[in-house]
Amino acid sequence: MAAQKGSGKRREPTLKEEIAASGETPVDAAREAERADHEELRFLGREFLTWLVYHADAEGGGFAASGEVAAFAIGFGGRVMLRTATGMVTEVTLGGASPGASPDLRYAIAGGLSVKEADLLLVQDDREYRFALAAEHFDLKRVKLPALLTDEEDDPVDERLSLLAALDAALRLAYARFLALRTRPGWTRTVVPAIRAWLDAGT
Amino acid sequence: MGALKGSIAVRRYAVLDPLPAEPRKRLLKGLRAHAFLPLDPKAEVDRASGWVSILDGDDPDLEPIKVFFLAPGGEHLRVSLRTDILRAPTAEVRRQVRARAQAMEAEEGRRLSRSEQRTLKEEVARTLKLRAFPRVKIIDAVWDLDGKQLWFWSQTKAANDLFIDLFVKSFGLRIEADGPARWARAIGEERALAKLEPTPELWSGFAGVRPLPAAAQDDGEAI
Known part of the structure; x- marks a missing residue:
């Protein structure tokens, strides 16, 4: 029913006004996607990988032995993929000899991009593992295991799976170390400022 | 794999x-x-x-x-x-349907109806599937x-x-x-995890280190 000019009748409410009057909140897709992503602690995946860049470059990337897991160090390989917060489509991939140490990477992190996938190098005893780790499910991709040391009577399949399990155990230890920092007040008081200083020095 | x-x-x-x-x-x-x-x-x-x-x-x-x-x-x-x-290869189905449809239309002097075309396509796909x-x-x-x-x-x-x-x-x-969520629940202390929120700087940027988008600098609400 069209409003009539000069008739004194009010115009029809817009859809936006009707939604507001009904008490329903209009859904902002970007916000909703962001909220879903932050649910259930999934944001920790990208925070872990982003912290790992700092830890590898500024602190040497070392992790002390714990239980059955021997000490190891993590470094960054040839490729790092970063993304902005959910709902904002900006993705950056940095490649090269050592993108983990590059000013471009620090610049991206300083701007709010976090690491969603990275090529990593894990060295433990005399073994070297190369792989890509994705933040969402901690999927392992393009894994190159250390050369097998199988004796003739050993099963190479068993050794292959054992090495994979060892890699998994080391990554869980690295994540546990990150989580121990992340859940303490020291994260905000000490670690984040240290990351800021590291970014400042390199950008 | x-x-x-x-x-x-x-x-x-x-x-x-x-x-x-x-x-x-x-x-x-x-x-x-x-x-x-x-x-x-x-x-x-x-x-x-x-x-x-x-x-x-x-x-x-x-x-x-x-x-x-x-x-x-x-x-x-x-x-x-x-x-x-x-499945029958799509391109080959399309090619054979076209060829047979043209032959049928030439013979009957009329265009095939939609349902006739559909039936023809199903028949061709079924035949090719047997050989795929x-x-x-x-x-x-x-x-x-x-x-x-x-x-x-x-x-x-x-x-x-x-x-x-x-x-x-x-x-x-x-x-x-x-x-990360599952590993955190397995490793971390529940109360500590329940308090966790995303680190604002890691998601919206470190103000003062480099220029940030306008939205990220608004009233300190980083996320």
Whole structure:
């Protein structure tokens, strides 16, 4: 029913006004996607990988032995993929000899991009593992295991799976170390400022 | 994609429920109930999925010796998920339908109706399907029965959805994909985790280090 000019009748409410009057909140897709992503602690995946860049470059990337897991160090390989917060489509991939140490990477992190996938190098005893780790499910991709040391009577399949399990155990230890920092007040008081200083020095 | 050899791209799962009583017997029964069955080219169905031996992707005969393995860390159940898709090649169907339609129209002196074209297409597709070879995909899965962890050698959504569905149907056990949330719950103290919020700087940027988008600098609400 069209409003009539000069008739004194009010115009029809817009859809936006009707939604507001009904008490329903209009859904902002970007916000909703962001909220879903932050649910259930999934944001920790990208925070872990982003912290790992700092830890590898500024602190040497070392992790002390714990239980059955021997000490190891993590470094960054040839490729790092970063993304902005959910709902904002900006993705950056940095490649090269050592993108983990590059000013471009620090610049991206300083701007709010976090690491969603990275090529990593894990060295433990005399073994070297190369792989890509994705933040969402901690999927392992393009894994190159250390050369097998199988004796003739050993099963190479068993050794292959054992090495994979060892890699998994080391990554869980690295994540546990990150989580121990992340859940303490020291994260905000000490670690984040240290990351800021590291970014400042390199950008 | 290969647990035993070849490239490695894996997704890990945690098995949430305990193993059933008489686990070897029950698990084997579940595998056999959902073993792979080859497609019948004459049937309407164009896709088949099921379990096959990890030692031979053409072998759906799942005996204990082909499924249970004693590994250094404990016992494994190792198996492969095979999916066959049998469809007539689209381009060839289109080509033959066009050729036959033209011949029929020339003979009858009129254009084929929509339903006649549809029937023709179905007939051509059915004939070509009898001569086609299925596309075969085999993906390995290794279940560490003692560690309650599963490794699946694919990261695509479709393959993982299929795997989860078949696993639950076969064994009646729940599984959950690994990842930062799951690992955190396994490692971290619940109260400390409950208080966690995303670190504002890591998601919106470090103000003062470099220029940030306007939205990220608004009133300190970083996220």
